[in-house]
Amino acid sequence: MRVLCCEDDFETWRGQARGLLAEGLPPHAVVWEDENRPQLFAAEEPAPYHGSGAVTRVPGELIEQLRSAAQYRMPGRWNLLYRILWRVTRGEREAMLAGDCDGSELHRRIKSVSREAHHLHAFVRFQPVTNAADLDYVAWYEPAHDILAGASLHFAERLGRQRWLIATPRDAVWYDGVHLEYRRPCPAAWQARAQASSGGEDRLWETYYASIFNPARLNRQAMQGHMPLRFWKGLTEGKLIPVLLSQARAGSQKDGQAQGVKGKRGKIIRPARES
Amino acid sequence: MELIDKLTILADAAKYDASCASSGAPKRSSRGKDGIGATNGMGICHSYTPDGRCVSLLKILLTNFCLYDCQYCVNRRSSDVPRARFSPEEVIKLTLDFYQRNYVSGLFLSSGIIQSPDYTMEQLIRVAKVLREEHQFRGYIHLKTIPEADPALIEEAGRYADRLSVNIELPSPASLIQLAPEKRLASITGAMGTIDSASNESRADKRAPRFAPGGQSTQMIVGADASDDSRILHTAEALYGDYRLRRVYYSAFSPIPNSPASVPFQAPPLLREHRLYQADFLLRSYGFKANELLGATGNLPLDIDPKLAWALGNRAEFPVDLNRAEPAMIARVPGIGIRTAQRIVSLRRLKRIRFEDLLRMRCVIDKARPFVVTSDYRPRQDTLESTHLRSQLSDQPAQMALWA
Numbered sequence: 001m002r003v004l005c006c007e008d009d010f011e012t013w014r015g016q017a018r019g020l021l022a023e024g025l026p027p028h029a030v031v032w033e034d035e036n037r038p039q040l041f042a043a044e045e046p047a048p049y050h051g052s053g054a055v056t057r058v059p060g061e062l063i064e065q066l067r068s069a070a071q072y073r074m075p076g077r078w079n080l081l082y083r084i085l086w087r088v089t090r091g092e093r094e095a096m097l098a099g100d101c102d103g104s105e106l107h108r109r110i111k112s113v114s115r116e117a118h119h120l121h122a123f124v125r126f127q128p129v130t131n132a133a134d135l136d137y138v139a140w141y142e143p144a145h146d147i148l149a150g151a152s153l154h155f156a157e158r159l160g161r162q163r164w165l166i167a168t169p170r171d172a173v174w175y176d177g178v179h180l181e182y183r184r185p186c187p188a189a190w191q192a193r194a195q196a197s198s199g200g201e202d203r204l205w206e207t208y209y210a211s212i213f214n215p216a217r218l219n220r221q222a223m224q225g226h227m228p229l230r231f232w233k234g235l236t237e238g239k240l241i242p243v244l245l246s247q248a249r250a251g252s253q254k255d256g257q258a259q260g261v262k263g264k265r266g267k268i269i270r271p272a273r274e275s
Numbered sequence: 276m277e278l279i280d281k282l283t284i285l286a287d288a289a290k291y292d293a294s295c296a297s298s299g300a301p302k303r304s305s306r307g308k309d310g311i312g313a314t315n316g317m318g319i320c321h322s323y324t325p326d327g328r329c330v331s332l333l334k335i336l337l338t339n340f341c342l343y344d345c346q347y348c349v350n351r352r353s354s355d356v357p358r359a360r361f362s363p364e365e366v367i368k369l370t371l372d373f374y375q376r377n378y379v380s381g382l383f384l385s386s387g388i389i390q391s392p393d394y395t396m397e398q399l400i401r402v403a404k405v406l407r408e409e410h411q412f413r414g415y416i417h418l419k420t421i422p423e424a425d426p427a428l429i430e431e432a433g434r435y436a437d438r439l440s441v442n443i444e445l446p447s448p449a450s451l452i453q454l455a456p457e458k459r460l461a462s463i464t465g466a467m468g469t470i471d472s473a474s475n476e477s478r479a480d481k482r483a484p485r486f487a488p489g490g491q492s493t494q495m496i497v498g499a500d501a502s503d504d505s506r507i508l509h510t511a512e513a514l515y516g517d518y519r520l521r522r523v524y525y526s527a528f529s530p531i532p533n534s535p536a537s538v539p540f541q542a543p544p545l546l547r548e549h550r551l552y553q554a555d556f557l558l559r560s561y562g563f564k565a566n567e568l569l570g571a572t573g574n575l576p577l578d579i580d581p582k583l584a585w586a587l588g589n590r591a592e593f594p595v596d597l598n599r600a601e602p603a604m605i606a607r608v609p610g611i612g613i614r615t616a617q618r619i620v621s622l623r624r625l626k627r628i629r630f631e632d633l634l635r636m637r638c639v640i641d642k643a644r645p646f647v648v649t650s651d652y653r654p655r656q657d658t659l660e661s662t663h664l665r666s667q668l669s670d671q672p673a674q675m676a677l678w679a
Contacts (some may be wrong), residue, residue: 010538099622104635122319126376153306157313158414159375160305170497178307203376204369207279211286212334213324216529222327226320236378237322244325255530256290257349257356260283266355266533269340 002030006078008146010070013078014063017085021056027086032078056089065110071146072109080105116144118153123231124155124166127197134176137164140194141234148173148186149182156180189206202236207260209237214256216247276359282369284359288339288350289385292442293492293526294669297331297380297415299489300437310411311375314437318415332383333373337361337398341387343445345455347499347538350387356532360389370406370653374414379413381437382406388421396424396432403435417489422458422466429469430486433477438489438521441466443514446507450500454537467491467518490521497551498544499528505569508554512565515558523548524549525551546577554581560613561606578669583609586646587661594657596648597628609668610642642668 002025006013013032020030066081084102087095094100098107126137137159141148152166152173161177172186172194183190223241232238245261298318305311318322320329338360339350349356370382388395399418406412420429433439441463448460461558470491477486482558488579493514495507515606527543534540557563561582568581572643576584586593595608597619606616615636619628630652635642645656645664656664 034390058435094622094625097622098618098636100631101635118319122321124377127483128376139377154313155377156306157304157315158311158377160308160311162311162375165590176465202376203279204282205373205376207282208286208333208335208373209322209330211283212290212330214290214326214328214529217326217328217527217545218326219545220325223323223325226327226329227323235322241325248325255532255534256287257289257532258283261287261357262358262532264280264284267358268355269342269358271342 003033004030005033005035008034008077013081014066017058017082020082021089027079027083028081030082032076032082034075035073058085058089059096064089065096065106067221068113069106069109071113071116073107073145077109104117113145113147117147119143119231120147120151121154123227123234124234125198125234126164127200134163135165135193136162138194138197139164139166140168140198141168143168144229144230146170149184153180165190165194167191198234200236206240207235210240210244211258211260213244213258215244215258216254216256218245218248220245245268276367276501281359281361282335284357285336285339285361286334288356288387289334289383290334291349291526291529291531292334292383292385292419293328293524294417294440294492294494294522295329295331295334295383295436296522297417299521300415301485301488303413305411305413308411309617310413311371312381312411312413314380314413314415320468321378321380329377330585332381332415333370333379333384335361335369336386336394337363337384337386337402338389340385340389343388343455343457343460346535347444347454347496347528347531354531354533354537361651363405366402367406367410370414371410371412374412375392381417382418383419384583385419386421392421392423393425393428394465396421396428397423400432400435402429403432407435413490420466420470420634422462424466426466426469429466430473433470433473433487434484436487436489439470439487440491440494441470442494443510443523444494445500446495446497446502446510446537450502454500464518467493467514467520471518491518492522492524493520494524494526496528497525497548503572504547504551504554504574505565505572507551508558508565508569511555512558523555525555547574550575550577550581557581557585562603563607566666571655579665580609582607583642583668587665590661594648594654595646597633598623598648598650608646610641610644611637611647 004016006016070081080102084095084106095102097103120143124139124141126139129135129138148168148171155164156175161173161175165174165192166172167186172190173186174181232241296318298316300314300316302316303314305313318331320331322330324330331413340358340360341350341352344353373379384399386395386399390673403416403418413461416436417438418432420432420439420441422441443463451458451460470487474486476556477483497507514520514523527545527548529543530540553567557568558565570587574613575581595604597605602616602620605611605619618636622628622632627650630649633643645654
């Protein structure tokens with residue numbers, strides 16, 4: 001059994017996999033470990049394989065699919081990728097398709113990763129930075145997969161020349177208005193700046209959120225399906241959700257009016273007299 | 276009045292409009308440019324409220340003062356609700372601030388009718404124009420169009436907005452006369468026609484300025500009048516055909532404060548709304564016709580979805596052999612969506628489709644089972660009567676909520 005470690009880096013893994021293919025090493029004879037540490041069976045000398053040594057051509061589409069699935073965080077994520085690569089280079093192209101048993105797992109991971117990138121675009125909350133010359137906005141975010149490097153340029157498209165920082169427990173990106181700098185691990189100073197900003201209040205946004213909600217249509221299941229619990233703590237409006245849910249349950253379901261509007265004085269408009 | 280009080284009132288006043296989509300805009304980016312804002316055609320839901328609705332845009336009214344007296348509307352002139360009015364600058368500031376903090380992807384601005392339809396429309400346009408021209412805002416803008424406004428104003432609105440919408444409000448002309456005395460079907464469809472032809476002209480000439488590239492949408496209120504689902508779906512189908520609407524939104528009539536006696540004061544018919552959306556999706560994406568889903572009168576069943584209902588009513592078309600059938604027919608099988616149908620077609624170029632492939636592609640297998648044939652499977656239920664099949668496949672009744 002060959003034991004490898006690519007430190008969860010796709011290009012490192014790709015280089016290793018290319019070498020193994022040239023060697024002709026089948027997927028059952030290799031295992032990628034998540035960290036460099038001694039393995040129980042690592043000492044066993046693998047049986048020699050005699051590959052062609054030729055560089056194998058792989059469809060570009062497959063590389064992109066593997067690159068994307070590689071961002072899916074789970075122990076042993078690299079082994080499936082090599083098995084698919086191996087099968088495709090041996091002529092089993094269906095290994096890439098969702099109908100295949102490996103392919104379906106590949107596509108499940110790709111889908112989760114792209115959903116998680118979409119979650120980043122949706123649920124990052126930027127706080128304006130008022131006391132620093134080098135930054136306009138900062139955010140702390142905890143993604144479930146390794147999507148930050150690939151998905152964060154989206155914010156440069158949104159925010160133009162503004163400068164921003166997104167830090168996560170694993171890595172970080174800093175955009176200085178022109179270039180994007182990616183760091184892994186996240187520098188401690190960046191992490192401190194981002195974390196100091198999180199959990200802030202924003203009365204205007206909280207007011208909007210509470211007012212645009214229609215308690216007569218309460219549907220907790222639908223909300224939580226789209227915005228699972230794990231995101232709530234990162235959202236300014238997260239702390240309002242339980243309050244709004246219980247208010248709606250306790251009676252404001254009978255019409256849709258927001259609590260904030262109920263106490264205010266109303267005004268009926270009399271049409272101007274025809275002249 | 277403080278900004279925060281205005282926001283409380285004018286967001287509350289805007290929530291009965293179901294649409295909040297930020298999709299359909301062309302790709303725009305502010306990277307390396309002055310100004311802010313991007314669109315990519317997809318749209319983003321930045322949050323969800325506890326009613327399960329997506330928060331994609333800052334959806335507010337410019338004002339909820341209104342001269343009209345539409346019975347179903349919380350802002351009608353005879354309604355005793357608090358009133359407020361934003362200045363255009365306040366809306367602009369809120370939009371830019373919310374956008375930069377990544378709360379929203381743009382603005383959906385509507386308004387009560389004040390002074391005159393033209394005046395109201397001019398106010399809406401002014402907000403969009405300043406956002407685009409002075410702040411170089413490239414995010415999404417959806418403007419509500421006032422049907423009676425001058426066509427020249429509607430054309431101007433389309434130069435700044437990604438999407439325009441005119442609400443059809445009710446499924447039948449008679450209901451409109453009864454419940455919305457100041458509105459006229461002719462001016463509503465007239466405005467839709469103005470938008471459609473302006474958008475046609477802009478597409479025909481590449482050098483012409485863009486006109487509402489996200490197209491137009493509308494909203495129909497469900498359950499405020501007695502119209503049945505057949506009337507609603509046929510109206511929607513006609514609108515899709517005549518004015519090439521991107522979307523028809525169905526809004527279950529939700530009880531309003533100070534409710535007049537002319538409209539129901541009941542919990543909104545949410546399941547009915549859900550079935551209408553499903554049926555609408557079948558019209559837009561699956562090539563179904565309203566006539567196939569419903570006769571000249573009648574409602575969609577609530578216990579099963581409209582595609583399953585169609586399949587149960589057309590058993591002669593089934594079972595479908597997934598190794599031979601046309602892709603469009605595969606997509607008509609209950610439990611198999613368009614994407615899965617495409618996947619089946621690409622897989623069958625390589626191998627024969629087996630039943631286990633359907634499991635792997637995550638079809639809704641219980642729904643699909645009676646209607647498909649694969650190389651290793653034929654449905655035993657094929658001869659089972661539709662009524663029995665229906666009782667097996669219908670949604671189980673759910674426990675009612677205490678306050679519902």
